[in-house]
Amino acid sequence: MPFKHKLSRRLALMRNLLVGMALLTACQEIAALLQQVVTITISPASGSVVVGQTLQLTATPLDGTGQPLSGKVVTWQTSDASIATVDGSGLVGGAAA
Incomplete structure (x- = not known):
């Protein structure tokens, strides 16, 4: 899906980065629980x-x-x-x- 505005691309990129960071944080928390x-x-x-x-x-x-x-x-x-x-x-x- 092509973006018409640079702002839309930046927002989409930021959203994807935040989702990735949330997944990484969740995986780290699960790994920490498994070590308890x-x-x-x-x-x-x-x-x-x-x-x-x-x-x-x-x-x-x-x-x-x-x-x-x-x-x-x-x-x-x-x-x-x-x-x-x-x-x-x-x-x-x-x-x-």
Whole structure:
């Protein structure tokens, strides 16, 4: 469709640029959402630790589609170190019964 006025061409070009920018922004927002941790899977799912023994736990952060996310930092902590300890790698130790 030929444009009769330079202004019409400029407006059409600006409209197309704005649509392209809006699509790019939407894609970036979707990509950012996919990188957010939605769930963390702990393995093994259950277990027990005897005093003096250890149990290695692993945590896998998952995105909104259930895919593992790399590069996410997991921090381990215990609510009562007199009963069980845990180190930075998820190694749980039984401290008391």
